[in-house]
Amino acid sequence: MMNVQGKQISIVQYILLIHGVQVGVGVLTLPRDVAEKAGTDGWIGIIIGWFIATITSLIIIQIMKKYPNGTILDLLKHYFGKWAAKVGGGILAVYFGLLALYSFITEAMFIQAWVLPRVSIFLLLILLSIPSYLLVRNNIQIIGRYSVVVFLMTIWILVLYVYSFKEGQILNLLPLLKEGWQPVVKTLKISIIIYVGFDIAFYLYPFLEKKENASIGVVIANTITMIAYLIITLGAFVVFSPDEITKFNEPTITVLKVIELTFIERLEIVVFAFYIFVMSTKVLPLMFVSVFSTSWIFGKVDHSKPLFWFLVISVIYVLLFPPSVRMDLILAKEIHRISYLFSYVFPICLWGYVLIHGLMKRRSLN
Template sequence: MISKNKITLMQYIFLIHGVQMGVGALTLPRELAEKAGTDGWITIIVCWLLATIASLIIIQIMKRNPDGTILDLLARYFGKWIGKAGTILFALYFALIANVIFIREALFIQAWILPGAEVYMLILLLSVPSYLIVRKNISILGRYAEFVFFMTLWTIIIYLLPLKYASWLHLLPILKEGIEPIISGVNTAVFSFLGFEIAFFLFPFLQKKERASMGIVIANTLSLFAFLAITLAAFSFYSPDEITIYNEPTLEMLKVIELRFIERVEIVFFSFYLFVMSTTVLPYMFMTVYCTSQLAGRHDHRRHLAWFLIIEFVFVVFFPPSFERNTMLKHVSEMAGLLVAFVFPLCLWGYVWLHGIFKRRPIT
């Protein structure tokens, strides 16, 4: 299955970058301003450094088993039952994040575009294209991520337009409150960089594995530039106190753009940004059903995907979501993400490294 579904380096980069962009960019400037003030952009650089280090550790781990995913590596080093337990935990982790982002996407659509629509109807409508894309293999997701990146590249450039109303003095002085606020914002900003952990599953599908490290650094750096551009634009556009008033300041600031042929630019922007959101949620859906299908010993994940989407719909019908409830689940997924993306790779890399040393040591 892996040998038939190879992805190129570009697809590998844009898959990871797409997963990282998600919905975090819409609220990240406000969340950073609440934690670190206008020095929050420095927090983004710190999070990029941490994410890059963790990413490179993941690649070093996967080089020990280049033809299999992390599920195969766990079974190889720890045995069959630990491998199955790891598969269950990864499936739950990916399902949690997919659930949070999928519902949040529907909530944003309801708030900004279709205020009269019910969330369960939006989930139902989003499920159709989601199924059509995710039912295929990973190479299709890679092509989709590549297409969406170039189609929505202009969404970053559009943030240059509101800057004629900006005041760069809002960013000064740098480090006005010291290092502590910057560090306190790491827990908030690091969630936006989550997504590189899918390299645990993408690595065996990559055509040129020797470029995996370079590719994942490029993906993280693309996300860094995007987050920095959006955050610096918002920090300079709003005053330090004003930015905390708006839930999605990156959308609100686009309301000042006036074009003769478009009345509300922010709605057009958000409509295109829905494609960017999909490049986050669809890979997480794929990873979820990939894990469950591996657990069931099946190569075809379409039935598992259908059940996942049905469960999502039923969940929304019986437990109508809100931004407050979704934010609570988001905090849970953030904690889980820190464990899976940062703590787990470090611990596993230490074990694999020690295992290699003791295995090479001659018996006396």
């Protein structure tokens, strides 16, 4: 049984931790990505992706109910034994570590591209590592509080995208399903990957104060993410024509250029400066989960040393292999493939095993 005393998180922190992990740099290119597959009908795929992600999230909660006082690592130990759990923990540590590393580097790349073009990625990663270490070395409760603060501090960004509707043409969205459902189905490869992050519920569940709210919590988290994606995507669709939107690399930022405020000249730069905090709410929990898994494998409570080495390795990696847009696209493609497996296939397979195991155990007792 885990000792969660003094580390418990509220339902609000639980919701915003999951939501924060789901929203990262991918939202900056989302309108273009779905438009390339289904034109202005791409927003429909976001809703379908929400449904699939929510069902999978609820399956994760049902799994964790079987072992409520531990994380997925403790559950694996309970069902498969100590050594199988260590192997599984190592795989999960590597998976979440890769997600954290990719998000960390991509965050630095976007900061360089939009805010500090003359600063090297290597230096940006060093600067980002300092606050990351100070936050992640603590327990998940601290990161949860940080996610709440960032959410409240940046919620006004969505208001800007709602405001952008008046600058566009709502007729760009019509007619619905112009080419039928086939193009919308093609967007599912994108629209289910944008919700990846709900699987940290495997780790958050034992820390939740009122576990009976876990299911509604993941539903609310996924719904907040869906609403944010829909507002941003629809805002870009009504501002740009169906053909024009695919010509922008980051239409989510470009759409802000149509909004004119008398007291701000470059609104998109101000918004992106705040969005850096939003991207950090994706990176930090992923770091925590990765180093937490590493510490669990070696039976350690303190995860500050694995965190330190994770950050050092991240900086060395950037120094040896300077990131580029081409490398980022290749890495993103491979990580997306892995994410399909760990976020969707793994929970369903584990749920099936747990159900069969429980059924066989009841039959043996009878």
